[in-house]
Amino acid sequence: MTDIQASMENTLNAVSINNHSKQRNTIQDGIYLVTDPGMSMARLGKPSHGDDKQWHREAIDATLDLVKQTSEAGIRTIQLRWKGVDAGYFLDLALAAYEEAVPGTSIIINDRIDVFLASRQQGADIHGIHIGQTDLPAPVVRAMVGQRPHIGWSAASDAELEAANAMPDVIDAVGTGVLRHTNTKPNAPHAMGFEGLERACAISKHPLIAIGGIVPEDIPQLAQIPVAAIAMVSAIVAAKDPAQTAARCLQLWHENRPRSEPFVSICCRLCNVNGTIMNNQIPRILSIAGTDPTGGAGLHADLKSISAAGGFAMGAVTAIVAQNTNGVTSIEMPSDDIVTAQLNAVSDDVEIDGVKIGMLGTTDVISTVRAWLEQHNAPVVVLDPVMVATSGDRLLVPKAEAALLDMLHLADYITPNIPELEVIAGVAQGSIDSPEAAQSAAQRVAQRFHVRVVMKGGHLSDEVLSNAIVDESGVIAQVTCPRVHTSSTHGTGCSMSSALATRLAAGESAQDALSWVTSWLYESISHGEALHVGHGHGPVDHMHRLRRLASAASNRPWPSYRLSAEELLSGEGDAADSPARTNASTSTSSPQIGRPTKLTRDWNTDPLVPAAGPWTQRLWNASRPIVLGTQSLPFIQGLADGTLQTDHFTAYQFQDFLYLNQYARALACLGSRAVDDRERAHWTTSAAGISQEEQSLHRDWLSHHDTSNIETATSPITAGYTDFLLARTCGEDYLVGAAAVLPCFWLYAHIGLQLVAYNREDHPFHRWLSTYGDAAFTQSTARAIAIVEHHMETASPELREQAARAFMTACQWELEFFDQTDRD
Numbered sequence: 001m002t003d004i005q006a007s008m009e010n011t012l013n014a015v016s017i018n019n020h021s022k023q024r025n026t027i028q029d030g031i032y033l034v035t036d037p038g039m040s041m042a043r044l045g046k047p048s049h050g051d052d053k054q055w056h057r058e059a060i061d062a063t064l065d066l067v068k069q070t071s072e073a074g075i076r077t078i079q080l081r082w083k084g085v086d087a088g089y090f091l092d093l094a095l096a097a098y099e100e101a102v103p104g105t106s107i108i109i110n111d112r113i114d115v116f117l118a119s120r121q122q123g124a125d126i127h128g129i130h131i132g133q134t135d136l137p138a139p140v141v142r143a144m145v146g147q148r149p150h151i152g153w154s155a156a157s158d159a160e161l162e163a164a165n166a167m168p169d170v171i172d173a174v175g176t177g178v179l180r181h182t183n184t185k186p187n188a189p190h191a192m193g194f195e196g197l198e199r200a201c202a203i204s205k206h207p208l209i210a211i212g213g214i215v216p217e218d219i220p221q222l223a224q225i226p227v228a229a230i231a232m233v234s235a236i237v238a239a240k241d242p243a244q245t246a247a248r249c250l251q252l253w254h255e256n257r258p259r260s261e262p263f264v265s266i267c268c269r270l271c272n273v274n275g276t277i278m279n280n281q282i283p284r285i286l287s288i289a290g291t292d293p294t295g296g297a298g299l300h301a302d303l304k305s306i307s308a309a310g311g312f313a314m315g316a317v318t319a320i321v322a323q324n325t326n327g328v329t330s331i332e333m334p335s336d337d338i339v340t341a342q343l344n345a346v347s348d349d350v351e352i353d354g355v356k357i358g359m360l361g362t363t364d365v366i367s368t369v370r371a372w373l374e375q376h377n378a379p380v381v382v383l384d385p386v387m388v389a390t391s392g393d394r395l396l397v398p399k400a401e402a403a404l405l406d407m408l409h410l411a412d413y414i415t416p417n418i419p420e421l422e423v424i425a426g427v428a429q430g431s432i433d434s435p436e437a438a439q440s441a442a443q444r445v446a447q448r449f450h451v452r453v454v455m456k457g458g459h460l461s462d463e464v465l466s467n468a469i470v471d472e473s474g475v476i477a478q479v480t481c482p483r484v485h486t487s488s489t490h491g492t493g494c495s496m497s498s499a500l501a502t503r504l505a506a507g508e509s510a511q512d513a514l515s516w517v518t519s520w521l522y523e524s525i526s527h528g529e530a531l532h533v534g535h536g537h538g539p540v541d542h543m544h545r546l547r548r549l550a551s552a553a554s555n556r557p558w559p560s561y562r563l564s565a566e567e568l569l570s571g572e573g574d575a576a577d578s579p580a581r582t583n584a585s586t587s588t589s590s591p592q593i594g595r596p597t598k599l600t601r602d603w604n605t606d607p608l609v610p611a612a613g614p615w616t617q618r619l620w621n622a623s624r625p626i627v628l629g630t631q632s633l634p635f636i637q638g639l640a641d642g643t644l645q646t647d648h649f650t651a652y653q654f655q656d657f658l659y660l661n662q663y664a665r666a667l668a669c670l671g672s673r674a675v676d677d678r679e680r681a682h683w684t685t686s687a688a689g690i691s692q693e694e695q696s697l698h699r700d701w702l703s704h705h706d707t708s709n710i711e712t713a714t715s716p717i718t719a720g721y722t723d724f725l726l727a728r729t730c731g732e733d734y735l736v737g738a739a740a741v742l743p744c745f746w747l748y749a750h751i752g753l754q755l756v757a758y759n760r761e762d763h764p765f766h767r768w769l770s771t772y773g774d775a776a777f778t779q780s781t782a783r784a785i786a787i788v789e790h791h792m793e794t795a796s797p798e799l800r801e802q803a804a805r806a807f808m809t810a811c812q813w814e815l816e817f818f819d820q821t822d823r824d
């Protein structure tokens with residue numbers, strides 16, 4: 001820091017409020033109003049009596065009135081600009097404007113750092129200052145005002161924008177323009193137009209405020225350009241009704257600005273409909289269906305499925321059904337009037353993007369729903385021709401079958417199960433017994449009813465279940481999934497049809513929608529039993545994927561960070577862990593919040609490569625919940641039973657390849673710091689082994705599989721894990737580094753040895769699983785465990801705790817690493 005900066009900072013620290021805070025004032029998006037009492041003065045004209053003071057007072061009053069009215073109209077950022085005026089007048093204006101504006105309005109002072117500092121000294125929390133190219137240099141201003149105030153800087157040319165980029169810590173926003181030539185600034189730069197603004201956005205690393213000759217009619221186009229705010233001067237200040245004009249400008253901004261990115265991208269990320277939700281609109285889906293008080297089927301399942309698929313769920317009841325997982329006990333049908341009134345209540349008020357129709361029950365309800373459907377053109381209609389429940393109970397009176405068939409053509413898609421397909425196709429019960437037979441029946445139905453038929457394989461017996469969409473010309477989309485051996489299939493048809501309606505309404509293609517729904521339902525069915533709901537055909541866990549993704553996206557500290565030193569390292573160091581602790585920690589550290597998944601085979605949480613003594617046994621005991629969570633991951637279970645999608649495994653391979661590059665560096669770094677020759681040899685040999693052998697397996701896999709659909713850049717999880725390892729191995733005590741790299745040996749070997757048990761000649765990942773039993777890797781793991789044990793013995797309690805934390809954190813990274821590619 002220069003002397004001048006230092007001395008200014010010292011003097012001004014006393015007067016700048018909150019400048020100790022590192023947090024910067026940010027700019028609020030939207031319309032940014034620039035007021036100028038000089039304009040009022042010109043308009044008012046110098047009073048004939050020549051009273052200068054009075055003239056300034058009137059201009060201040062007019063400006064304050066403007067500040068009050070426009071902030072009440074919703075303007076959130078107001079800049080006070082008053083060129084060439086004496087400091088006293090400007091200070092009066094700033095203090096009064098701060099009082100007059102609606103609380104929360106950001107007041108920004110143009111040019112005058114003296115006025116800015118003086119008003120803050122007087123207790124006005126002025127938001128920031130805006131300076132031009134010929135004002136004091138921005139770094140000097142930053143030194144004068146301290147860390148917190150917002151600094152805006154004018155930059156028009158490419159060179160000026162680049163200069164702003166070079167001051168990332170000094171400047172918070174850049175004012176750029178002019179859009180058009182303007183009279184408010186006589187020496188304004190050359191008009192840059194919309195293209196110029198677009199170009200400026202591409203160059204600038206700062207939020208941009210567009211300024212210069214902007215009128216309300218420009219806002220729709222400007223809102224499409226990624227500027228943070230639009231500065232308006234005369235268009236509002238000189239308007240007949242500034243408040244009304246301000247409100248109109250804000251309305252134009254909100255109507256035309258694409259929905260704020262974070263919200264939409266979070267929704268899209270969770271539901272993986274990125275790029276397919278049209279116009280950033282969450283699809284509004286209406287389910288018209290019967291109820292299930294146990295929440296597994298009907299309307300209740302639809303609401304969950306629509307939500308899980310990324311839509312906003314609405315529902316109209318067509319039948320009140322007393323049912324549970326054992327069957328239906330009673331059904332009451334609502335009057336036609338109340339069915340119609342429910343449907344109208346929705347369509348009178350809400351724009352509907354998609355409709356799912358489920359149980360209709362009787363001819364009366366069918367004709368009521370049909371009449372409504374004929375009058376309301378929903379973009380997507382999926383009709384599930386519900387006839388008989390999974391429990392075997394009839395949900396459609398036999399004489400209503402004809403009426404149901406008579407309305408199929410009103411749907412875009414129908415989703416019959418195999419027995420329903422037989423009824424619709426008019427073939428004998430039990431005659432459709434293969435996917436091929438189902439497809440040809442579906443095609444005939446499509447031709448007869450002019451509707452796309454979703455052919456569902458749940459009722460067939462193939463181990464690999466096939467779902468397809470068939471139109472008049474044949475199969476247009478197809479996807480397979482492994483059959484889950486479970487009785488938890490209550491409501492699968494309802495769930496499928498409503499999720500499908502949602503994905504189609506979001507704009508997905510038939511193929512993409514069918515793929516998403518099938519894999520989501522597969523995960524939901526796989527985890528249905530773990531819900532422990534009912535004693536018959538249990539429901540599916542609709543929210544499983546959403547909970548898993550929410551947990552992966554959570555920014556809450558990992559549970560392992562909350563463990564005390566005692567919890568990390570206490571205990572006898574024997575293999576038996578307290579069950580109470582395992583359960584308690586599992587509920588939060590495992591990605592499936594709630595009960596851990598029931599594993600398809602008995603997976604062991606005792607280490608298959610044994611601990612080398614009491615210290616490493618304690619480390620393992622502390623990490624047991626993470627071991628259990630890792631073993632339960634859909635990725636690991638899918639790798640075991642071969643159901644993992646090849647694309648997901650390939651994406652994992654890519655990340656693993658990138659990971660190993662850095663992991664080898666971490667091991668080499670640890671080697672360079674080992675005092676003991678054999679330890680050094682161990683780490684460096686492992687590093688060399690990775691570079692030479694392991695990665696060639698990855699290369700081999702990647703060269704034989706399609707990588708066009710997968711992400712090939714380093715993922716945040718891969719980067720986070722490797723940065724963590726490099727920081728521990730290069731920058732912390734040797735033991736901490738060794739404990740950090742240990743889970744990649746130990747937890748990986750433990751999981752790998754259990755995966756080997758699933759290997760068979762025809763396993764889809766046969767070659768890969770064969771590598772997991774590798775004796776050399778098991779030996780090398782045992783050696784790494786022994787090194788950590790040896791150094792734990794002699795370490796201080798503080799160092800042991802640090803090492804245990806590094807170990808636990810790396811275990812959690814292992815879990816996240818396995819989980820990362822199985823997400824859509």
Ligand SMILES: Nc1ncnc2c1ncn2[C@@H]1O[C@H](COP(=O)(O)OP(=O)(O)O)[C@@H](O)[C@H]1O
Binds near residue numbers: 416465481483484491
């Ligand atoms: N055992 C299962 N394993 C995997 N997926 C299944 C299973 N049972 C049903 N599904 C999924 O649920 C969908 C609907 O199930 P299905 O039994 O065919 O219809 P419904 O529930 O209407 O009788 C199937 O297309 C399939 O995607």
Ligand SMILES: Cc1ncc(COP(=O)(O)O)c(N)n1
Binds near residue numbers: 492
């Ligand atoms: C109200 C209602 N609608 C539909 C079903 C069909 O259930 P599934 O999806 O298991 O065939 C159901 N059991 N209850």
Ligand SMILES: [Mg+2]
Binds near residue numbers: 417489491493
């Ligand atoms: Mg069923």
